Amino acid sequence: MRAITIREPGGPDVLEWSEVPDPEPGPGEVLVEVAAAAVNRADLLQRQGNYDPPPGASPHPGLECSGTVAAVGPAVIGWAVGDQVCALLSGGGYAERVVVPTGQLLPVPDGVELVTAAALPEVVCTVWSNLFRVPGMRAAGLRPGETVLIHGGASGIGTMAIQLARAVGARVAVTAGGPAKLAACAELGAEILIDYREQDFVEELRNATDGRGADVVLDIIGAKYLPDNVRALATGGRLVVIGMQGGVKGELNLGALLAKRASVSATSLRGRPAGEKAEIVTAVREHVWPLIGAGRVRPVVDSTFPLRRAADAHRALEESGHVGKLLLVRD
Known part of the structure; x- marks a missing residue:
């Protein structure tokens, strides 16, 4: 072949x-x-x-x-x-x-x-296993009514994360580069639209949430955004890092994290054991495939x-x- x-x-x-x-x-x-x-x-x-x-x-x-x-x-x-x-x-x-x-x-x-x-397969399994709960695995556990900030909202991960977050009743904020990408995110259900090239995402998010911030941040950037992601978290917030486009080493303010009673986790999918991947795929088939079949997610x-x-x-x-x-x- x-x-x-x-x-x-x-x-x-x-x-x-x-x-x-x-x-x-x-x-x-x-x-x-x-x-x-x-x-x-x-x-x-x-x-x-x-x-x-x-x-x-x-x-x-x-x-x-x-x-x-x-x-x-x-x-x-x-x-x-x-x-x-x-x-x-x-x-x-x-x-x-x-x-x-x-x-x-x-x-x-x-x-x-x-x-x-x-x-x-890759984007759905990545998003579901990080934003939602799979038995026996660590995830953000995004709940209805919570606010999630999705970096790279117009990416493959981002476009799927917007739809799944909306499907469970969360409020979605995104960062993306330029009006066209933000418009595409809005069409998928994002409500808080932040142009990372022109705006400070922490300030914009706080303004849109009456100063509260995000319950969950899904981050594909990594080190470059680490300090601001912690600043963007609400009390009890969860930062999930799934990418390193902005570098691998960043400074973490533990005092800010403690004050917010927040958490930071980092995961990847490719290197997980086969059994864990199978559990994620099973959960995706049970929870996400019906949403796709019904036209609520695409x-x-x-x-x-x-x-x-x-x-x-x-x-x-x-x-x-x-x-x-x-x-x-x-x-």
């Missing part, structure tokens, strides 16, 4: 459309014929040599895909050849075929086209690229002009 490989760490041009060995499903796994894969910031980090796949994972980039089950391994129950699926991956989505543990497999939701479904896709042109998609993601997800589609 063919897959996108990384010749060496570097820019988008190191991505190559190469002949590689076909994967074989083992016990509890299925082989998926890929229709589309989504592009994530983690893929850029992997391409640059800064985010290696977990042990045993495919070396090829791609953390989510959609497609059709082409073969099933031993001891697989509930899935059959021909099923249309989407999948949370530890790697390997930028390929014609990929092996997936059944615990990370989801049916394509009602009302969603097969290709578009590639935009769902995948937001900005644009698509041929799979063999993954380098162009990486350039587009780095330029940050998109709203929602970028997809790679099989020719």
